[in-house]
Amino acid sequence: MSTAVRTATAARVVDAVKVYGTGDTEVRALDGVSVDFHAGRFTAIMGPSGSGKSTLMHCAAGLDTLSAGSAFIGDTDLSALDDRRLTLLRRERIGFVFQAFNLIPTLTVAENITLPLDLAGQRGDREWIEALVDTVGLRDRLHHRPGELSGGQQQRVAVARAFAGRPDVVFADEPTGNLDSRSGEEVLRLLGRTVRQTARTVVMVTHDPVAAAHADEVLFLADGRLVDRMPDPTAERVLDRMRLLSQSDDGVNSQGRQGT
Amino acid sequence: MNASLRLGLTSLRSHRRRFAGTFVAVLLGVAFLAGTLVMGDTLRASFDTLFTSANGGTDAVVRSANVVTVPGQGQGTRRPVDTSLVTKVQGTFGVAAAVPVVEGSGQLVGADHQPIGGQGPPTRAGNWITDPKLNPYQLAQGRAPRAPGEVVVNRGAADKGGLKLGDTTVLRAPDPVTVRIVGIATFGGQDGMGQVTYAGLTLADAEKYLTPRPGEASSIAVRAGPGITQQQLVDKLTPVLPTGVEAITGKAASAESLDMVAGMFLDLFTTLLLVFSGIALLVATFSIHNTFAIVVAQRTRENALLRALGASRRQVAAATLAEATAVAIAASAAGVLAGIGIAAGLQALFPAIGFPFPNGDLVISGLSAALPVAVGVLVCLGSALLPALRAGRTAPLAALRETAVDQSGASRGRKITGGILLPAGVAVTLAGVLTGPNVLLAGAGAVLTPAAFVVLGPVASTYAVRLLGGPLDKVRGITGSLARRNALRSPKRTAATATALMIGVAVVSLFTVFGASLKTTMDQTVSKSFAGDVAVSARAFGAGGAGISPQLAPAVSKLPEVKTAVGLGRGVADVDGGGRALTVTDPAKLSGVLDLGTVQGSLAGLGANGLAVSADEAGKRGWHPGSTAELAFPDGQKQTFTVRAVYAERELAGDYLLTREAWAPHRVQDSDSLVAVSFRPGVPLPEGKQAVERTAAAYGSPEVQTRAEYAASSASGIDMMLTLVYALLALAVVIALLGIANTLTLAVHERTRELGLLRAVGQTRAQLRAMVRWESVLVAAFGTAGGLGLGAFLGWVLVKASDSAGTSAFALPPLPLTVVALVGLLAGLVAGLRPARRAARLNVLRAIATE
16 A cells, blocks of 8 residues: 555656557557656546547556556556556556446445455455445445446445555546536545545546546646646636637547547 | 348347357257268168168068067067978979078177177077078178088178187087188178178088977078069968968068167167257257347347337347347258268268178258258247247337346246246156056156246246355355356346256256166165075177076086076067066076065976966966966967966066976077076185186186176166267257357356456456356356256156056165266356456456447
8 A cells, every 4th residue: 555645646657659540540549648646636637539538547547558658556667567467456556436337236335345355355444444435425325236326326336446445546537427417516526525535646537627626636638648737727717728629629529539 | 121031130140159159059959860860861771771682582481470579579489480391382383492591599709708799789690591592691701611510600790709710619509519610701791780790500500509409490581483573472382381380572571670670779779869869959949048038138229229210019029030040040951961961970980980880871861851950940939939029029218228137037927837836746746656656647747847947947046046156255255256146147047048957967867867776776686686696697788699508507506516506598478468578497496596585385396387477477467376377389389387386576587487397398599598506505705606607618608797796787788878878968968058158158248348347446357257157157056956956856756657566776876966966067167168268358448438
C-alpha cells in the first residue's frame, strides 16, 4: 500500500502514443501525451469525442498498452509487465468504476465490494471496508444482488469496490454516464469526499462539465494531445473551455475511435 | 426465397460457430447409425456370396426331418440318416452323385498346445468329401486324407494355430485323436467360413470319432445330373426317401446356414449397435435442444425487433426451424458419408486384427442412406421445435428491455409434474419388481423414472450444484464460488446440459451394475452348488469347443487322490412338445460333487428308465417322485420315464438328470461339458489339482480349475460383453461432452462483459480459466451423480425383473462405479478446456465495451 505522503505522483504517462490501425486507416488516439496524476487528488479528464481521453485512461490503468512512451503506477513501469503481472497490479493497486455493468450479477453487494481482495486471496482491512460501506450508505443492502439495486446504488457499490483495497489510484470511466442527475451528483460527491477525507487518488474521464466541476483539476485533451489544465474548475468555466475546443476541432468525431 | 427461410439462413451464416457442437452431435449419431446399417448389409451380403459360392455344387441335401431344438440354443439336434440310403439316392433318376456328410464338433490343438478357436464360432470336424463339387472346402495345398489319422484343415485355423502341412497335432472330438495334416483347404476362396474352424477326416475316421454308431451320417449331399434343376431333383428324391427323412434344395440349405450365422451373430451384432446408436442420438437430442434454447434466448432482442417490425409469430418460429433444418441436413448428409467411411474402415480393420470377415464391396442400400438422414433431421427438428415456438412468442416489447437470460426452471408446474411422476415411476417399478416380477409394470416404471428425472432436472440442479459445489468455495475461494454461482444461474440450462451426460452415465452404470450382479450371482451359484474341489471344463464359449472326453471322468476317478469324479454331459429331448436340455451323468455320485439341495426320493438307481428333475421344473409340470414323463429323443424314439427324485438346486445340474445308460441309445457325439472332482480327505488342493492335470493332459488338456477359479471363469464372458458395451457407449459420452462444451461456449459469449469486468478488477487468466472449468466440472458432476443414481436403480430393476426364481444377487461394484464417476467428472473437465481457453483470450477492453 502506498500513501499520498510518500509519492507525489500516483500515476503518470510520459510521451504516450497510441496508434490504432495502419496505413490509411491509422488513427493516432494519443499523440505524445505526458501527464502526472497527483496523489491525493481528484483529476478529471475532458475532451470532445475522439480526443483520446478514454484511451489515455485505459493505458494509464494498464487495461491497454501504449504504442510508444510509458505509463507508470507509482514507480512501476507498466510496459515492463506481462499480462499476469498487469492483472495482479490492477487487482492490488488500482480501482475501477465503469460507466455501466460494474458488478457481477451472481455476487451479493458485500461480495462485489471485496471481489478484488477475494481474487487476491486477501482479507483486506475490515475496518476500512466497514467505513466504506457506511460512506456509500449501503449497509442495509449488503446481502442483496445487484439486480435488486437502482442504477445509482449499483454505481455506489462500484465506488466502494474501487476503494476497498486502498488502491494507489482509482480510475472512473464516465461513472455517471448512465445515471439521472440526482444519482450522478451523489456518486460524484462520494468520489470527492473519499478523496478528500481519506487522501485517495481518483482519475475520472467524463464529458459532463458538471461532473468535471467536482474534481480538483481538469485536464483537456484534443486530437490525442493534452491542450490545457484547469485547477479548481467550475461547471461554467469547463463548459466554456469545451465549447472552444469543439469549435477548433471540428470533424474530430469522424475519427472512429469513440471517446465516451 | 421466403423471408423466414432467408432470415434463418443468414442468421446461421453469421453464427456458424454456435452450431458447431450441434453439427458434430448430429453427425456422430447419424454416422454411427449409418455405419451400423452399411456394415450389417455388407456382412450379410458377403456371407450370402460366400455360402452361395461354397455350396454352389450341392443341389440337394437329404437329412432327417426330426429336429429337437432347446430354446436359447441356436441350431437344433438333428437325427442322423442311414449311410445305406446313399446307394438308394444314387440310384434315383437325375442324381449325378451323392455322398454321406458326417459332421460333429472337433477342436484342433495348435502348435503351442492351445486349442484353436472355441470362443464363439463353432469348431467343426467332418468327413472330407472327395467329390470337389459337393465339398464346400477346396484344397489349397496338399491332398485329401486317405489313411486313418490324416486330416485337412482350413487355412484360417492352420494360420491361427501355427500348423503347417505335415505337422502332427491333436483333434479333440472330444476324445483326443492324433492327426497329421495332409492338406490345407479354403472355403469359397476365403480362409474359412468366417471364424469357424474345420477339420476334414476320412469317412471311416469321421464315423469312428464323430458319430455314436458307424453307418450313420448327418446328411447326404446330392449333385444333380445335367439339365435337372434343384427343385426337380428334390421332387424326384422325395418319393424314394423313407418317412422321417426329407430332401431340400441346395439353395434352401445354403439359406439355412446363412440364417444360422446371421441369426446367431449378425442380428445380435447389428441390434446391439442400433440400440447404442439410439442412445447416442437420444443424448444428442438433449444437447441440440439445449443449444437452440440458448441461442433463442440470446436472440430475444433480435426476434423482438422482427416482431416489432411486423413479423408474425409463425415467421419468427419458421426462421429458427429453417436454421435447424439447414444444420440437420448438412450434418446428416455428412454423417452418412462418415458412416460409410467408418464401415469401410472397419472392413479394412477387421482382417488386420485377425478377424477374417469375408471380402466384398460395401453394400449401401437406399435404406441405410435414407434412414439415418431422416432420423438426423427428425432429431434436430424435434429438438428445435420448442425453442422455435418460444422464439415466435417473443413479445415485440422485449426489444426495449435488457437481454434477460432465461432464469426460470423451478416452476410450480414442473415441481408438481415431477413430484407426481417420480414417486409414481418408482412405485410402478417397485410394484413390477416385487410382485411376480411383472416385466410390463417394471418396464413402464423404468421409462417413467428417467422421464421424472428429466422433468425434475432443473429443480434438482439448484440443490445439487449447491451441495456438490459447497466444498468448492473452501477449496478454490472466490473462483470456486463464482463457478458454482454461474452453474446455478440458469437451472434449466444446467439441467438440460447435465441431462445428456446423465443419460450416458445412467446407461453405463446400468450395465456395470447389471454385469456385476450377474457375476455375483454366478459366483454365488458356483460356490453354493459346486461342492467339489476342482472342476475340469473345456474353455469354450458360445457354439465353440468340442467339450471334454467322456473317458476323462472314469480315468480321474481312478486317481488315489480322488474320492469322486463325475462327468456332466448334455442331451436333448422333447418334453410335451418343447425341447429341453438334459444333463447326462451319474446321478448317484452327483451329490458328492454338487450340492443339489433338498432331494425328495432317491438319486441312486435311476437306471435306464428313471430320471430326476429340479423342483422348479417338477412344480411347473405337476410332477413328484413316482410321476411318469414321456421324452421324445432326436432319433425319433419316445420313452416313458419314471420321476424317481426331485432336487432343489438346478443351477449347475440343470432341470433333468439322466443316467448314461438311459441316454446311450439316443446319443449323438458324446462329450462332457464339466467334470466335477472331489478329493479324499487330507489331500492338499495343489497336489490333487496337479494329479488331475496330469491325467487330463492325455485327453486334450482341458482346463482344471479350483472352485474359485471356476467361479471366476464362468463370469469371464460378462467382462467381455461389458468391454464391448463401454466401447459403444463412449460415443454417447463424447456427444454429452460436446453438449457441455457448447453450452459453456454460449454462456461465455453471453457473459463477455462480466468476464471483462472480472479481468479488469484483477482476475488472472488462470483464475478465469479455472472458473469456467470448475463450472463445467460442476455441471458434469450433477449429470454424473444423477446418472449413477438412475443407473443403479434401473440396474436393480433389471436384475430383479429378469429373475423370476428370486435367486439373483444385486451388486453395486464400488471400484467400477467410482471409475464411472471419475470418467464423468473428467468429461466435464475436458469439456471445459476449450471454452475456458477462449474465455481467457478475451480482450479486457473490448469485452467491457460489448453490448
